[in-house]
Amino acid sequence: MTDFASLVKDDRVHTALYKDAAIFDEEMERIFKNTWVWVAHASDVPAKNTFKTSYVGSTPVIVTRDKDQKVHVLLNRCRHRAASVCEKGKGKTSVFVCPYHGWSYGVDGALRKVPHAKGYEQELDKDEFSLVSLRTEEYNGLIFATFKQDIEPLADFLGSAKKWIDLFMKQDAGYGIKTLGEHKFRFPGNWKIQLENTTDAYHFPIVHKTFLDSLDAETEDVFDVLGQGGWVEDLGNGHSVMVMIPDLIDLEDNLDAPIPERFAELAQELRDEGHDDATVRRVVRAVGGSGFNLNLFPNVACSMAFFRVLRPVAVDETEITHVAIGMDGGPVAGNRMRLRLHEHFQGPMGFGTPDDAEGWERVQRGARAGDDLWIMLNRGVDAPEGVAEIGHNAGDVSAETGMRAAYQQWKRMMTA
Amino acid sequence: MSVAIEEKPEVTTPTCEAPTFDEAIAFIWTEADILDRLDYKPWLALWTETGEYIIPVERDAADYADALNIVLDDKVMREARAKRLLSGFSMSSAPPARTVRTVSRFVEVSREGNAITLRAAQMLAEYKYQHMRFLPADMEYRIVREADGRLLIDRKVVKLINADDYQFGIGYLL
Numbered sequence: 001m002t003d004f005a006s007l008v009k010d011d012r013v014h015t016a017l018y019k020d021a022a023i024f025d026e027e028m029e030r031i032f033k034n035t036w037v038w039v040a041h042a043s044d045v046p047a048k049n050t051f052k053t054s055y056v057g058s059t060p061v062i063v064t065r066d067k068d069q070k071v072h073v074l075l076n077r078c079r080h081r082a083a084s085v086c087e088k089g090k091g092k093t094s095v096f097v098c099p100y101h102g103w104s105y106g107v108d109g110a111l112r113k114v115p116h117a118k119g120y121e122q123e124l125d126k127d128e129f130s131l132v133s134l135r136t137e138e139y140n141g142l143i144f145a146t147f148k149q150d151i152e153p154l155a156d157f158l159g160s161a162k163k164w165i166d167l168f169m170k171q172d173a174g175y176g177i178k179t180l181g182e183h184k185f186r187f188p189g190n191w192k193i194q195l196e197n198t199t200d201a202y203h204f205p206i207v208h209k210t211f212l213d214s215l216d217a218e219t220e221d222v223f224d225v226l227g228q229g230g231w232v233e234d235l236g237n238g239h240s241v242m243v244m245i246p247d248l249i250d251l252e253d254n255l256d257a258p259i260p261e262r263f264a265e266l267a268q269e270l271r272d273e274g275h276d277d278a279t280v281r282r283v284v285r286a287v288g289g290s291g292f293n294l295n296l297f298p299n300v301a302c303s304m305a306f307f308r309v310l311r312p313v314a315v316d317e318t319e320i321t322h323v324a325i326g327m328d329g330g331p332v333a334g335n336r337m338r339l340r341l342h343e344h345f346q347g348p349m350g351f352g353t354p355d356d357a358e359g360w361e362r363v364q365r366g367a368r369a370g371d372d373l374w375i376m377l378n379r380g381v382d383a384p385e386g387v388a389e390i391g392h393n394a395g396d397v398s399a400e401t402g403m404r405a406a407y408q409q410w411k412r413m414m415t416a
Numbered sequence: 417m418s419v420a421i422e423e424k425p426e427v428t429t430p431t432c433e434a435p436t437f438d439e440a441i442a443f444i445w446t447e448a449d450i451l452d453r454l455d456y457k458p459w460l461a462l463w464t465e466t467g468e469y470i471i472p473v474e475r476d477a478a479d480y481a482d483a484l485n486i487v488l489d490d491k492v493m494r495e496a497r498a499k500r501l502l503s504g505f506s507m508s509s510a511p512p513a514r515t516v517r518t519v520s521r522f523v524e525v526s527r528e529g530n531a532i533t534l535r536a537a538q539m540l541a542e543y544k545y546q547h548m549r550f551l552p553a554d555m556e557y558r559i560v561r562e563a564d565g566r567l568l569i570d571r572k573v574v575k576l577i578n579a580d581d582y583q584f585g586i587g588y589l590l
Contacts, residue, residue, distance in 0.1 A: 089580070181473055181484025184582040188547070207507065210500040319582050324484050332482070339484050344493075349471065349486050351500055354508035354585030361545065362507075 002026070004414035008407050011378035017410075018190040018367045018375070024315035031298055031413045032057025036137070036144040036157050038300035038309060039063050039073055043141065043178040043328060044090065049107055052090040055311050056134065056145055062086050062096070063143060064107040073136045073145035074109045079129040096131075109133045140165050141177055142300070160235040160389065164294040168302040170251040171325065173279075173286035178328035179307075180339055183347030186319045187357040189364035191312035192410075194320060197356060198293050198301040198308060199232055199242040199402025201225050202379065207359050211351040214344075219262055222248075230291075230397030231383035238297025238409025240402030243387070244304075245291025255281045263288065269333045283334045286327065289341070295402055297409050306342060316364055322346040322353070377403045432561040434527040440534055440559045441522055443567045448519050448538075451589050454512055456498035459589070464560060464570045469494055471590055475554075475575045486579070487590075501588065508587030513544035515588055519555065531560045531570060538574070540590065549584060552577045 002023060007014040016023060039054040045065040052063045053076060060076040062085070076084050078098035085096040085105060095112065097104045102115040109131035114124055134145040137154035139162065144154050155162065169177055187194075197203070204225050205212065212220050225244035232242045243249060255278070259267050263284045270280045289305025301308040307323040324342040326335035345352035367375075380399025388394035395401040435443065450459050463469075470480050471487040480488055489497060501509045521537040536555040541548060558571035574590045576583070 183473065183484065183486065186582045186584055188584075210503050210506040213503070213505075214496040214500060336481060339482070340488070343485055343488055347473075347484075347486050348583035349586045349590075351497070354587050355506050357585035358508040358587070365545065 005411060008411040009374075010404065012374040012376050013407050015367050015370060015373055015375060017192060018364060019315060021315045024190075024312065026414065027410075028057050028312065030416070031410065032059075032312070033147040034151075034413060034416075035148070035298060036146050036151065036154050037298065038142060038296065038307075039136075039145050040143045041141055041177065041179050041307065041323065041325070042071075042138060042143060043176075044143075045071060046178075047092075049094045050090070050092050051086065051088075051107065053086055053088065056147065057312065059147075060084065061134065061145065062131075063145075066106075066108045070108070071136055071138060071143055072108055073134040073143075074105075074131040075134070077132070078103055079111065079131065080114075085131070103129075105131050140169050157237055158239070158296070159237060160392070161237075161239040161241070161294060161296055164235070164241050164292065165302060167250055168290050168292075168294060171286045171289060171305065171327075173251075173283045173327050173330055173334070175330035176328035177325050180324040180326045180335060180342075182324065183322040183342075183350075183353070184319060185322075185348045185353065185357060186313065186317060187360045187364075188317055189360045190315060191310050191318040192406075193360045193363050194310045194318055195295070195298065195406055196377075196403045197360065198295045198303060199240050199406075200400075201230065201232075201242055201244055202398040202400075203359065204244075207355045208352050210355070211345055214351055216262055218260055222260075226398055228397075229384045229387075231387050232380070232395050232397060232399045232401040233383070233388045234393040234401055234405040236392075236405075238406045239295060240405045241292055241294045242397065242402055243292040244397060246387075248288070248291025251285050251290065252282075255285060259284055260288070263337075266333055266337050270331055273331065273333070275331065283327070283331055287334050287337050287341070295406065297406050305338070306346060318360075320357075377407065432530050432563055432565065434530050434532045435559050435561050435567050437522070437524050437532070437534075439567065440532045440557070443559055444519050444522075444534075444536065444557060447569065448517050452515050452517055454501070454588065456502055456589070460495060460498055462569050463491065463494065464562075464568045465491060467491065467494075467569050468571045469569075470572070471574045471576065471579075473579055475579050480573075486576075486583070486586075487574075497589075506587065508585050511544075513542045513588055515543075516541050525556075530562075531558055533558045538590070542586075542588075544587075547584075551583075551586075551590065553590065 037056045040052050040063040044052040048067045054061050054063050062074045062076050064072045078085050080103050083098050083100040085098050095104050104113045111126040111129045136145045230243040234240050267280050267284050294302040299310050309321040311319040313319050326338040377400040380395030383394035469489040472485045474483050477483040504510045517540040519536050519538045523535040525533040534557045538553045538555050540551045554575040556573040560570045
């Protein structure tokens with residue numbers, strides 16, 4: 001048995017964490033089956049009988065909403081002979097029918113009908129053969145599920161991260177958050193390389209130089225992420241926040257500030273539609289997105305203006321989903337601009353994502369050399385005075401504090 | 417009831433006719449060759465001022481402007497994209513992947529005014545870092561003839577066969 005504790009030190013982790021298939025298998029059991037894993041946003045299942053397929057680690061699940069508005073997370077596997085009962089990404093249905101022998105299940109997972117039931121010698125106890133249902137909880141629209149029935153409540157698991165989730169959701173400008181679409185891409189590398197990246201401001205001006213070059217001067221200043229007194233803060237349980245643009249922490253602050261040039265056209269369009277000045281300012285500021293990345297261990301981040309979801313596929317392959325979000329019922333022009341801003345950086349042909357993906361692939365390729373070498377996570381100086389919550393470990397914006405926090409949680413879970 | 421038959425005004429001959437099917441195909445092959453050679457500056461000149469370059473996530477979205485796309489480029493975004501790919505500072509495009517593409521299975525959809533609309537299939541192979549990947553797509557082109565006789569792309573939609581599933585990073589143009 002691998003001595004997992006010896007692979008994670010305070011300031012470095014061993015290269016084996018990226019490439020040992022046996023460690024990957026253990027992670028799927030010890031981490032992804034033992035904690036809260038993000039599966040959907042509430043707006044992905046907006047009404048009764050709507051569903052979305054998702055994953056908890058390597059397990060395919062269906063997220064459903066029943067007629068009483070209760071959300072269920074069900075294993076996507078017929079209890080008879082294992083066929084998947086749903087192969088659509090999202091949709092609306094009141095029943096899942098297994099295509100193999102016709103067993104049918106309600107959206108709450110209950111087995112409803114079994115064709116030719118008389119063929120069973122003893123009457124089939126339907127209660128025994130519901131779709132397996134995971135414990136499911138929601139915080140401010142974020143839906144998580146877990147295999148671990150006796151785990152702490154989601155709110156306790158999120159702890160200090162809740163404040164940041166609430167701030168992030170202010171991008172709804174008061175309308176409520178709605179998912180607008182998703183980009184999915186994979187890279188040939190380990191999932192933790194992506195996990196690290198969400199709290200890595202250090203790479204931004206280097207890897208994303210061409211994105212920065214494509215912005216107007218005013219916006220380029222906004223994205224000078226290393227130069228604005230930001231910080232990285234350990235929020236406990238492996239979660240962390242990286243504040244890059246302190247001015248964009250609370251989108252309800254500074255509403256009187258001049259509207260940036262790149263939003264002038266949108267502001268005018270909103271005024272022309274009859275929105276009052278306060279609404280215009282609130283919407284415009286929300287459309288621009290937040291100034292921080294909140295990393296929630298192990299698989300989701302509220303990242304500036306979108307949800308970043310990672311899914312480990314194999315020790316050297318990871319799938320990332322970038323979920324675009326906007327205002328539920330908010331001004332169409334505002335949501336359209338959100339989509340265009342998302343497309344500009346995100347997705348397989350965005351001005352940012354392909355370079356991130358290439359960088360992560362290069363990490364995996366490089367890690368083939370130097371079996372006895374370590375991944376260094378020792379970067380960081382003190383956070384600016386008075387920004388982080390008292391008692392929290394924090395460093396400057398380019399500190400590797402968030403990565404260290406995530407790996408300490410990894411160590412706790414792998415050695416529990 | 418009698419209907420007065422008005423004499424129709426004489427149809428003025430358009431200053432330029434829509435490209436023929438064969439002309440459009442030859443033009444599309446020229447574009448494909450330019451893209452495989454990563455020759456993006458001349459590529460920018462192949463477009464109309466209002467041309468739209470679209471790679472959707474939802475292959476059949478009713479309105480791409482209100483949907484999330486992989487690419488939804490107007491002239492400004494195309495220029496920014498070409499600049500980025502040629503800059504040498506984007507690690508996904510420097511060094512670039514090699515690509516080899518063919519466009520075929522052309523179907524003429526319509527010919528109106530100075531424009532022809534076609535459907536086609538594109539088969540593209542990509543190679544980088546020991547990975548060979550295959551990116552088939554259904555294509556839509558609207559090609560117009562300018563007053564000076566040049567053919568230009570007014571709309572190009574690349575509907576990847578797996579548009580709504582995962583891609584790998586794409587550091588070139590489809």
